[in-house]
Amino acid sequence: MDLEFSEDEAALRDNVRAVLAGICPPAAVRAVFEGKGDPASVWSRMVELDWPGLGIPEEAGGLGMGYVAVALVAEELGRAVAPGAFLATVTQFAPAVRELAGPADLLARVAAGEVTGTVALAEEGGWEPAAVAATARETAEGWLLAGAKRAVLDGAQAGEVLVVARAEGTAGLEGLGAFLVEGSRLDATPRPVIDPTLPLADLALDGVVVPPDRVLAPPGAPGVAEALERAGQEATVALAASTVGACRVVFERTVDYAKVREQYGRPIGSFQALKHRMADMFLAVERATALCYFAALTIAEEDPRRAQAASMAKAAAGECQDLVARDGLQLHGGIGVTWENDLHFPVKRAITGDTLYGNAVHHRARLAQMLGLVA
């Protein structure tokens, strides 16, 4: 196992970081948080650079660089606290379309940046496909949806929404189906969230009718649960990487600040109590980073450990966020909790990333099942 970047991967990472420094500098991030930003222009620059097609196979119109490249971009997006449609479109929508064997031209349009998308999976019950309660009933006009989705990333912005719903009377992993709905046809309620670079919306499905040619998988079609599970792993690891990227920047700023902020005539970073906490922050960041890369590799190489690895990466990213957000804020003292200081942007990005697609507790509970510790 080789978990260090190849030359190509390092070059990609450097390039992405440099591009983001240009199109998404701190002032642009602040503007988004203050309601004056322009996430659409950030996304259109990403489209010009072909980022939407990074992980899409060449035969489907993408660059075919694989999932590791996608995860590296996700990490850099977290680091830059970048807005834009990448996470929802490239790491949630496109994998779900691919795994459900959706129309090839749809992936080509995603790769070309002609369409943005997201996946409407979560409901009050949580992030598991098994917890989906929304229903789809066949009528003369098409499939009639009913129910409500929660915390859909880009739910009010995405051009296409992949809605997961089940046949009435089914439960668990049986009876699941997937439908493509134009975002404009859905009643979306944007949530007032702490991090506007990861905008969330609730979607009301009642009364929406999906014509037959936009049904990706009719309820009860074979393999839907597995396809959603596999696509969900890609979404999960990308969010873990984004969270870790944001955590790393909080950690780096905290160390930098501790070197220059003086009290009692010496830099506060010279106090052992603070040194030990920063050493622990460093460990938390590196632990989660290493697990993210491992998980990305298991996805890229179709390794059977990918389900466990994805949950481990997401759990570690969440635990990292708990520690780094807390001590990053604490060690900055009063300045860290002011709106004026930029520290709260990556802190909020990290916290939000933890909550999406299941937080650390959720994934540890899943792991307890996967490891055979609980039923």
Place this chain on the structure above:
Amino acid sequence: MRLTFGPDVETFRQEFLAWLAENRPSEEEMAAEPAVSSAHVPEWARRWTRRMFDAGWLVPGWPPERGGRDAGPVETLVYLDELTKAGIPRTTNPQGLGIIAPSILDYGNEAQIRDYAMPVLRGERAACLGMSEPGAGSDLASLSTRAVLDGDSFVISGQKVWTSGANYADFCFLFCRTDPQAPKHKGISVVLVDMATPGITVRPIAQIARPEYPDLNEVFFSDVAVPRENLVGKLNDGWAMANGSLAHERGMVWLSGVLGLERSMAAVLPEAPAALARLAPAERAVVADGLVQSAIDAVAARCLGYRGFAKLVRGGSAPEQALMKVFTSEANRRLALRAAELGGHRAVEVGAGPDSDETWMERYFITFGGTISAGSSEIQRNIIAEKVLGLPR
């Protein structure tokens, strides 16, 4: 990044596995006489060490003239991995093999290599490392054991403590002060001391777990005369060797930490479902969550170690490596405590542990060896903060 190594590495793995299958010590002989100290070399271990050395498998990363086969770092990693998977110790005198013999090979003269280093590699002699003293633990440079040159001999007086395996070792790689006037780092030398020399008293220190098998010792030196030619390297140049020897050790420590953690996890997981079933339902999820966190630690430790390792192999620096000791030793301690929770009240019962005669709680006590020795967790955090993060002293 990729999950597997290249075909040449896999060929190397198969070659070693084939040799191992033919030559490994049997489970029966290992169980009949387990090593009870870090310098105790039972008969089977002597034969095993010799067999490995003669076949070029004891130190595969070394050049052939030193008994190796010029294996690269990745091959060496695979070799150690497979040995651990097979449940076979590479040595029962880890400091002799990992620190002392290579230090003598690097700094010693021909006679020292012939009489001390090579016998360790052939399993004929066992060695201990005389470093810590009552007044010099983490701050090794403050050591005060004196070696005074008197004609053709050094006369040594003083005390070492926490010396692993001194109760079984044939000789000691002893750090002592040869110039009390010099600044503390500059007056230290290393002398090879046969443990049978008159004037040496070894007093084993019984520990809170398994007191009948002490491994740590106090070692008292009372006017111990050692031939002058037993000086390793130059006079007053021992500090370089302290750093050098720790570097030898550090190069291995991350992997042995990872392997140890994985081994503990592998021992606990099969026990866990039945033990969890004995707990009250509400307790189960809580205890299981602790084990999950440890399972994540075990995978993370390997990933983090491999990541740092890959950077080193590419010739870069690897700040991750500085984290490995504190991470793996503390993760191992957390796991031991969580495993003990599985046992409920039986955790404190002697003989009720996961593998025969050790209690869960004794395992926990033993893990403190990892978080205290070779630079305590607290010192490790200072080092990480100052050397890696660049925080001011």
